[in-house]
Amino acid sequence: MTEAYxxxxxxxxxxxxxxxxxxxxxxxxxxxxPASEEASGELCVxxxxxxxxxxxxxxxxxxxxxxxxYANSEIIDREAAERVADRVGxxxxxxxxxxxxxxxxxxxxxxxxxxxxxxxxxxxxxxxSDASRTSLLRLNAHAALRWHxxxxxxxxxxxxxAPEVYQLALDAAGSPPERVLMVAAHAWDLRGxxxxxxxxxxxxxxxxxxxxxxxxFTWRSSGLEELAAVLAGV
Numbered sequence: 625m626t627e628a629y630x631x632x633x634x635x636x637x638x639x640x641x642x643x644x645x646x647x648x649x650x651x652x653x654x655x656x657x658p659a660s661e662e663a664s665g666e667l668c669v670x671x672x673x674x675x676x677x678x679x680x681x682x683x684x685x686x687x688x689x690x691x692x693x694y695a696n697s698e699i700i701d702r703e704a705a706e707r708v709a710d711r712v713g714x715x716x717x718x719x720x721x722x723x724x725x726x727x728x729x730x731x732x733x734x735x736x737x738x739x740x741x742x743x744x745x746x747x748x749x750x751x752x753s754d755a756s757r758t759s760l761l762r763l764n765a766h767a768a769l770r771w772h773x774x775x776x777x778x779x780x781x782x783x784x785x786a787p788e789v790y791q792l793a794l795d796a797a798g799s800p801p802e803r804v805l806m807v808a809a810h811a812w813d814l815r816g817x818x819x820x821x822x823x824x825x826x827x828x829x830x831x832x833x834x835x836x837x838x839x840x841f842t843w844r845s846s847g848l849e850e851l852a853a854v855l856a857g858v
Contacts, residue, residue, distance in 0.1 A: 631823060631855065633797035634743055636771075637784075637808035638753040638760070639727070642740070643767050646831050648730030649673055656723040657712040672711060676704040684754075684783045694781040696756035701727050727755060728762040733829065737768060739848030746856050748772045752793045752806075754783050785816025794820065805842070807851065811835045825851055 639645045653672050683700050686692040705724035714720060743749055751774040753760050760776045763769075773796055780788040790806070797804045801821030808814050809832030814824040818841070825843040826835050835841060845851040 630803055631747065631805045632799040632803040633750065633793075634747045634805045634807060634855070635750045635752050635793045635797070635817075635822070636740070637806070637810065637813050638751050638763065638769070639730075639755060640829060640831050641807065641809040641827060642736045642751075642769055643730035643732050643763065644831065645727070645730055646673060646677075649676055649726050652723050652726030652729070653708060656709070656719045657714050672708050675707055675711060679704045679707055687783060688786060696778045697727065697754055697759055698725075698756045701725070701759075725759075725762075728759050729766050730763060732767040732769065733848070735847045735849045739852045740769065740771075742849070742852040742856055744770065744772065748797070750775060750793055750796060752784075752789065753777065754789075784813055785819075787816070787820055790817050790820045790822065794822070805855075807848075809833070811839055811841075814841055815839070827851060 636642060650669050650673055653669055680700055683692065683695070683703070687694055702724040705720060708723065709715070709720050714723070740749060749772050751760065751764070751769065751771045753775070754777045755763060756778045757776045760774055764771065764774055775792045775796060777783055777789045777792070780786065780792050782788050784790070794801055794804060802823060805823040805825055806814060806817035807825045807827055809827050809829035811826060811833045814826055818824050824841040825845065826841045827848055828846050835844065843851060843854060845854070
C-alpha cells in the first residue's frame with residue numbers, strides 16, 4: 625500500500641481504457657451501412673471492425689519501422705474508413721466523413737468518469753493517447769473526460785509503445801519516472817511505460833490486452849473505481 629503514496633502524477637491511456645473504442649467503431653459502421661448488421665458475408669460488423677483495426681495496426685507498425693513517414697490518427701482512420709466503405713459499397717461522402725471521425729465519438733466505460741474524478745481530487749491526471757490533437761480534444765469533450773492535461777502522441781510524431789511518446793508524459797509531469805503511474809487496459813502499453821521506468825496499473829476492460837504471466841505491473845484491478853480506491857486510500 626505504501627507504494628501508492630510514492631505516486632505524484634497519474635497518466636491514462638484513453639482509447640480502450642477510458643472509452644469503448646471497438647464499441648464506438650461498431651456503432652459508426654452500423655450507422656454508415658445498416659446492412660453491416662447482418663451476420664453474413666463481408667457485411668458482418670465484426671469483420672469490418674477487423675478490417676479497420678488490422679489496417680491501423682499495420683500502418684502504425686510501418687511508421688514505427690520507418691517504412692512510412694508519420695501520419696496522425698485522423699489520416700490513418702480516414703484510410704481505414706475508406707477500406708471499410710469499399711467493403712460495403714458506401715459512396716456517400718458525408719457518411720464516409722462521419723465514419724472516418726468515429727474515433728471522436730466514443731462512450732466512456734461506466735466507471736471512467738467517477739474513477740477519474742476521484743483520482744483527480746488527489747493527483748494531477750494526464751491523458752496520453754495515440755489519437756491526434758484534434759481527435760483527442762473532440763473525444764474528451766464528447767465523453768466528458770476531464771483532465772488536468774491531455775497529451776497526443778502526435779507531438780512526438782510516433783505511436784505507443786515508442787519511448788518518445790511516454791517521454792511526453794514524463795516531461796509534462798516533471799517527476800521522476802518511478803513516481804509517475806501509467807494506467808491502461810493494454811498490457812503492451814504498460815510494458816512500454818515500464819521500459820521508461822514508470823509505475824504501471826492494468827485496468828481490466830472487455831476489449832483490453834490482458835497481462836501475461838511474466839508481467840509484473842505495480843497494480844492490477846478489475847476496474848477504475850477499484851484502482852481509485854487503492855490509490856486514493858478510501
